[in-house]
Amino acid sequence: xxxxxxxxLIKHANVVTMDVNRALYHxxxxxxxxxxxxxxxxxxxxCSQWRAxxxxxxxxxxxxxGFIDAHNHIVHSSCRGVFADIHATGNxxxxxxxxxxxxxxxxxxxxxxxxxxxxxxxxFTMFVEPxxxxxxxxxxxxxxxxxxxxxxSPLYLWDRPEPFEAIPALASESxxxxxxxxTERCLSVLDGELHRNTDQDExxxxxxxxxxxxxxxxxxxxxxxxxxxxxxxxxxxxxGYVPMGASIYANMTGTSQVxxxxxxxxxxxxxxxxxxxxxxxxxxxxxxxCGCQIVWCPSGFFSVGMGSDAEFRMAQRQxxxxxxxxxxxxxxxxxxxxNMRAARHISQSYADPLGSAALLEMQTIGAAKAAGxxxxxxxxxxxxxADLVMRNLHAAEAHPNINPVHLLAFVLGxxxxxxxxxxGDIVFEQGRSTRVDEASAAWVASASVMARxxxxxxxx
Numbered sequence: 225x226x227x228x229x230x231x232x233l234i235k236h237a238n239v240v241t242m243d244v245n246r247a248l249y250h251x252x253x254x255x256x257x258x259x260x261x262x263x264x265x266x267x268x269x270x271c272s273q274w275r276a277x278x279x280x281x282x283x284x285x286x287x288x289x290g291f292i293d294a295h296n297h298i299v300h301s302s303c304r305g306v307f308a309d310i311h312a313t314g315n316x317x318x319x320x321x322x323x324x325x326x327x328x329x330x331x332x333x334x335x336x337x338x339x340x341x342x343x344x345x346x347x348f349t350m351f352v353e354p355x356x357x358x359x360x361x362x363x364x365x366x367x368x369x370x371x372x373x374x375x376x377s378p379l380y381l382w383d384r385p386e387p388f389e390a391i392p393a394l395a396s397e398s399x400x401x402x403x404x405x406x407t408e409r410c411l412s413v414l415d416g417e418l419h420r421n422t423d424q425d426e427x428x429x430x431x432x433x434x435x436x437x438x439x440x441x442x443x444x445x446x447x448x449x450x451x452x453x454x455x456x457x458x459x460x461x462x463x464g465y466v467p468m469g470a471s472i473y474a475n476m477t478g479t480s481q482v483x484x485x486x487x488x489x490x491x492x493x494x495x496x497x498x499x500x501x502x503x504x505x506x507x508x509x510x511x512x513x514c515g516c517q518i519v520w521c522p523s524g525f526f527s528v529g530m531g532s533d534a535e536f537r538m539a540q541r542q543x544x545x546x547x548x549x550x551x552x553x554x555x556x557x558x559x560x561x562x563n564m565r566a567a568r569h570i571s572q573s574y575a576d577p578l579g580s581a582a583l584l585e586m587q588t589i590g591a592a593k594a595a596g597x598x599x600x601x602x603x604x605x606x607x608x609x610a611d612l613v614m615r616n617l618h619a620a621e622a623h624p625n626i627n628p629v630h631l632l633a634f635v636l637g638x639x640x641x642x643x644x645x646x647x648g649d650i651v652f653e654q655g656r657s658t659r660v661d662e663a664s665a666a667w668v669a670s671a672s673v674m675a676r677x678x679x680x681x682x683x684x
Contacts, residue, residue, distance in 0.1 A: 231648065232256040233276035234614065235267045237287040238628050242588045242603040246581070248628065254287060256610040259425065259648035264604050285617035285642065286628045289603050290349025292591035293560050294519040295460070295498050295551025297356045298363070298374075299327065301342070302335040302673050304556055306682060311393055311528060318680045321396035325403075326680055329362045331672045336366035338669035339555070341662055344652045346561035346638045349373055349611040352519075352551070352595055354460060354498070355380055355433040358402065360417060364428040371651030371659055373611070375595055377433035377460070378416040381448065383407040386476055387438035390469035391528075410444050418455050427647055431596065436461030436498070438473040438481065442488055449490035458596040459490070460519070463497040466528055470502045482507035491516050496594050498551065501525060508537065517547040517594050520586075522566035524553035536574035538567070542582055549590035550583070561637040563587060568634060580633035587633075614643040616655065 232255070239252030241264060253270035255263035263270045303310065303323050310320040327335070336357070343351060350373035357363045360376045367374050380403035388395035417430025434440045434448045440461070452459040463481050464470060473481045483506055485491040493515040500518045503511070511518070520538055542548050550563045558566065564583040571578040592602025600609045615622060615632075619640040625631065644652035651658055677683035 227273055227275040228262075230255040230257040230262050230274050230276050232278050232280065232645075233271065233274055234280045234282055234287060235271055236284060237267075237282035237614065238284055238625060239264065239604065240286060240288040240584075240628050240632065241605065242289050242584065243605050252287070254604060254612065256645065256648055259609055261604060261606055261608050261610050261612075263606060280614070280643070282614055283617055284625065286615040286622070286625065286632065286636075287604075288347070288613055288615075288628070288632055289588045289601070290611035290613050290644065290646065291347050291560070291587045292549070292595060292601065293343065293348055293351035293552050293563070294496075294549040294591040294594040295354055295521055295553055296351040296560065297554045298339050298351060298353050299332055299335040299357055300324070300554035300556065301339050302331070302669070302676075306673065306677055310554070310556060311391065315392060318682060319396055320393040321399040322680060323676070324356065325396060325398035325401070326676055327358060329359050331676060332357055332359055333362050333366045334665070334669045334672040336363050337370055337660065337665045340367060340370040340372040341657055341660070341665060342638065343372060343560055344370070344644050344657065345641055345655075346559055347613045347615070347632075347636070347641050347644075348560050349613070349644060349646045350595065350601065351375075351560075352431075352460070352591075353377065355435070364420070367428050369660055370657065371427075371646050371649060373427040373601075373646060375429050375431045376417045376420070377431055378410075378413040379403050380435060381410045381414070381433065381444065382435040382439035383410050383441050383444050384439050384476075387469055387472050390437070390466055390472055405439070407441055407444060411447055414448060414451055415455075418451075418457065421455065421457070425647070431457040432459050434459065434461040436463055436481075437465055437469050438476055445485070445488055445490050449488075449495070452494065456596070458494050458496050458517075458594065460496040460498060460594075462499055464502040464507070465499045467502050480504055480507050482510050486510050486514060493517070494596070499524065503537070511541070511546060512544060517549070519549050519551045519591075519594055520567065521551045521553035522563060522570050523555070523558045524551075525570055526566060527553075527557065536571065536576060539571055539576040539578050539582075542578065542586075547590055547593050548586050549594040550586045551591075559638045564633045565637075580627075580630045583633045584629055610645050610648040612645050613641055615640050616642040
């Protein structure tokens, strides 16, 4: 039989495809040609049909689609350990919002690089950044240096201040000076990141994230919705974060947030609501009728102490067919690798457990849909981009490996990754970045955080 040439062939892998049939190949192979997947199947079949410039023998290691973090304030992990509890800093002279506002371009670059390396180590190849970086150009440059994909939005799109009463730590004078609560400003920059989408091979792309939770006027919401539709990008916004926020929204508008969005005509299949922890029965019905998507941030659910203040509905929503994905929110006390495990523990505590297969869908194909890129990413299928991860077969938690879906959702964490391909390029190999000096990046990030803490009087 004649063989076809490809650039890379990974053979003898435990392949988790996440395709429409959820196919698993316990002795599988993947052929990569350029930036696309050329073949997926049993090793015997693929290896007999393809001849590669380079061959990797996975030796039984798990290979899966790169995870996608559907909501990650990428620079916020830089304050790990700076505050014991960011939500308790609301009335402090220097709160979490003050920390965000103090960042320089150099600080932002350092934070993005080290957080992106952590994502690779956790099996993530892409994240959606919700408009919280001050220099998107610096961020894009840092991402390209590491090789990670991302969606970027203009900075903090908000023009109403009342909802910050719900979580005071999210507002400060210094932050509002750098990102004014102003309709004119927001409208003028609304399309500021969409220029990144002209090159289909560009790994850093643009979209629109309106802060939401009542911080956006009807004018801003409608303009954002119209522009997103015109450019074929998703519109994301926070909704249903905490009970007090829902009460403030109702007092401002006379109705709930989802009902208000539906009345404005901005709720549809390309609208992505982030958090959705607090929803009334009418809102639940609208979610289903309008076909909008949800990004759930389980670590964030824990961090704001939802507990008995919220009725857990994620499992029911998933069973009803709503498109749900997972995000880290701010990775203050966890890493992106903890998302699925945290979701599992929360669902178990409400006696409505989410299984490993459902959670893996949320972190792959569900998240790709939230990014508006499900035709390119989220599963290992012929014609899709070659964004894939090979786990370390020698990691202690990699065994027994009879159920790779269970291992990926609940067991394998940060540090269990051997190799990562993004857009067909090997950006991580043998547990190390192929592009940046990780030791130097870690030193720069730590020095940046210490300098910022001193500037703000948080450290001597």
